[in-house]
Each structure stands twice: as structure tokens, then as C-alpha cells.
Amino acid sequence: MPVGTAVVLPDSEQIQNPGFPPYRPRVSDLDPKKARSNERRIALLFAASMVGSVFAIVAYIVFPINANDPGSIRLNNLFLGLGIALSLLGIGIAAVHWSKALMEGHDLSEERHMTRGSEATRASAAEVFHLGNKESGFTRRKLVRNTLIASLALWPLPGIIIFRDLGPADQDANDVLRHTMWKAGTRLTKDPNGVPIKASDVTLGSVFHVIPEGLDDREDALEQKAKAAVLLMRLKPEDLHVSKGRENWNYHGIVAYSKICTHVGCPVALYEQQTHHLLCPCHQSQFDITHEAEVIFGPAKRPLPQLPITVDSEGYLVARSDFHEPVGPSFWERDHT
């Protein structure tokens, strides 16, 4: 008795393969005139392809790409593309039309090859391995075999070690991810012109895109900016919920948070000044600035790191220190100091 719920019909009741439907002659089979017109049509399509190829070459020369004229790129691409499309589509459509209208039209079926090789093939394959083993002594000379396996296991290691050191030269990659350009006394300056910001400039509801002072003097300015970019906002001091230990990190309601999303590092800068929510445009993580940028929606796991700020003797906003935790997305050693 077969096990399971499948219904198995006895041979007499099984549906027989009905085979192909009877061949229905095409118009080009019956009427030689129609066949000739199809022939002409196919030739015309091939000719269109030739025209397309020539047109593409001509268009490439007639519509060159001129520096300082973006419109010329459009004309060049458009006509070159049209020419190549006509050239390839002409061949393709002609070939399909040829096979459908003129080539032998009877249905036929081809049996699929067996995946399993014949007994003789299988036996001879096994024989090759046995012979190889016998001649090389692979299983007999265990020392040679084992050293071969060990050497194969070891050869990728130099590559892996080199990958580990792809980070900046003579710097610990872990350290690079852990620290930014900010340090005590670094002035907060405007992105992109580097003008320092006075606390009095930051009116309620304002948002400033901030880079550390001296960023543009750095040779690695872009690498540094990718870690040090900061968003500066001013809220009413009573709207902020400041946790213990962070009391002096804001300055009269002016707060600075890392602009690098803790999910995968997009710049988070869509600040809504009434809801005080910060939205990341990449994956819709939302951070609540009134609650120290805690995550209120989306895939980000940690709040945005806060940059402790104060003012210097001239009234300019400065950092109290670097961020107290690594900015941006997680990395392997992040939680092991």
C-alpha cells in the first residue's frame, strides 16, 4: 500500500499523452505569393538593421559630445542608442519572423538527456581516480598528502592579513573608527564655508550643518568629515530631557548630534522643528531630539551620539570633548574596548 495522500490512478484510467495537435498549414505554406512577401519583409528588416548600424556611426560623428554642453550628451546618447537599437532589433525581429513564417513549421519534441551517465562511463571515471591514486600514492604516502592539505589551508592567510590592514597606514583601524576630529575646544563651524558659529547665531528652531574647525586644512578632509559631521539645533531648554551626566552637554537648549546614522551611516538631517524628530532618508529611522536622539522608529538600533558643547571666551560654540562613543554604524570590535 502506498503511504500518503496522493491519488494514484490505475494504468487503465491514467490520462494518455494526447500528442501534438494536427498541423495547421500557414498562409505562407499554401500561397507562394504570401511566402514571397514574407521573404521580402524579412529582407527589409535585415536591411533596416544595416541602416541602423550605419546611422549609429553617422550619429556618433554628427552629434559629438561637447565639453560644457550637457545637452550634447543627450543628443549623442539618444541617436547613438536609436541606431544601435534599430540595428539589433532589426536582426532579432527578422530572425524570429523568418522562423515563424518561413522555416519548417511542424511541432517536434526532443527527449531530455539522462542526467546519470551510463554504467560504462561511471566505471571508467572511477577507474581514472583509482589509477590516479595508485600512480601518485595519494592515500599511501600520508605525509605528502597531509602536508599538501595543510599548505592549501594556509595559503589564503596572507591575503586575509593584508585585508585586515587595508585601513589607514600606521593607524589602528579600530582606533580610527572610535575617534573623530573633535576634541576639547574645537570650534563648531558652518558647512561648507568653515565660519565659526556663535551661540547667539543659533536662534530657536534653527538648524546648522556643522563641521569641525580646520577640517578643510586636513589632507583627509572627506574621511574626517564622514565621521565628524554634526547637526546643531536649538530647542527650548524645557523641551530637552537631559539624562544624568549630560547636564552640561547642551548650551541653553543648543544641542549637537552626530549626523551619521547608527544604522548604516547615511547623513541624518531631515529635522522637523515642531516635532523635534530627525528622520534618516535612507531607511526611515527616526530619532527624537528631545529625548537625546533616542530611536522612535526604523531599523537604527542606537541613538545618535551627542557631541558635548559649550562656548569659549569669545562666545563661539566649541566642543567639550570628542564623542563619548563611536559614531555611525556598528563594527566588530565596537563594544570591546
Add this chain to the structure above:
Amino acid sequence: MATSVPTSSRRKTGRRSPLASVALLLIGLLATGGAYAAFTTSASASTPASEQAQVSEGKKLFEANCATCHGLGAVGTAGVAPSLVGVGPAAVDFQVGTGRMPMAASGPQAEQKPTQFTNTQIAALAAYVGSLAPGPAIPSADSLKGGNVSTGAELFRVNCAMCHNVAGAGGALTEGKYAPPLTGVTAKHVYEAMVTGPQNMPVFNNLNITPKDKAAIVAYLQYLDSHPSPGGLDLGNLGPVSEGLFVWIFALGAIVVVTIWLTAKPN
């Protein structure tokens, strides 16, 4: 009625009413006196007087159209509408001039719609709100001109593009709010939006983005308006959303059509 009856009878008789010369004399005296008064005071007090008239006109308009939500004296209503004391004429000119105010219905944010007031009325409303407390002024036409397009583009990318899209096509925010597209927005309204920070847009005061830099941003937006995408059809400049949709519909549609044609029996 009392005056129209003698008028018709006068026309018939062809004689002037005995009171006509008296009336004419009175009109002449009043006109001369009035003109004299107007001309002699114009040197010292005519501008404040007309401003005062504008403010009181604005106050009337405000009380009739805005005070339901924003309260008498524009002090605001808790949980309904903010106080307008100190928002400045620029905020009024932006909100009313773009039709966002008066709001048609409460929702995630005030929608742009056809303006409901004439320019004179908007100016009066702005003057009234401006008279309550100092605030950002409506920019002069000169301050909107002569910006450097490439400076503007850089500032736009840093400060605006994350919400408004690098091509100014706008974008979604949270909970139904959105940053509106900036195509076709007048230079004045763009400037006012930066200065006042309408709704959830942050404020970009003149110490953050200087007036010259604001003019540059305006110049960049005007450049975008007058120079259509060099790549041809821009599909709303929405990036992968509209481009992906286009590919799904037209490219996959073409593949389906070709597949049907390939497998169809020839006749």
C-alpha cells in the same frame, strides 16, 4: 428719494436748484481745505498715518479671518494654532501669499492652495502682525537678485537637499508631512521660508545663511526652473521610485509583449 425728485423736475424746467451754488461752494471749500491739510502734513506724518491705516485694516482682516484659531491679538490658542507675536511680516506674506493660510482643514501640514486675499490685503495683514512685535521683514526685490548659482547649489546640497531633493522636487517626511517641491516657487517665498521656517521647516536665519547666500540659493532654484534636465525626461526627479516604476511598467511590459509574440502560432 428726496433728492432724486427735484433732479428730474430740474431737468424738465432747465433751471438749477437754488441750493446748487451753495453745494458747489461747499465742495470747493472742502476740496481745497482737504488738499491743503493733506499737503501740509505729508512732510511730517503722512507715512505713519497710512501705515497706521494699513495696520488697522490688517487688524480688521485678522480678526475676521485668522483670530478664530490664532486668537484676538494673535496670541495663539493652545493646541490649535501658534502665537503670531514676533513671527514678522515675512511669515504672514509666505503663509497667506502661498495660500497655506487660512488653513482649509487641519491635517499633517497646511497645504498650498490658491491665495484667498489680494496683495493689498496680504500687505495689510503682514503690517498688522509686524506691528505686534519685531520679526523678519519681507525681503526687498533687490535682495533676491544677483546670487551666484554654483554657490547656491553647494549651499542647497548642504542645507536643503536632504528634505527638498537635490533637484528641488520635494520629498516625504514623517507621519504624512512632506517637504514641498520648490519648482516654480517665487524667489520671495523661498527667501521668506528660509528666514521664518514655516511649519516643520527649520529656521535658516541671516547668521546661518547670509542674505547674499540666500540670494544664491534662490538663483540656483531659478536656474533649475529655467534649465530643464539635460538628460531628457526627468520623471519628476524622484530618483529610484519613479525610474523603477517606469522600468517595471514599460520594460517589463515590452518583454511580456515580445514573449507573447514569440510563442504565438503564425497564421
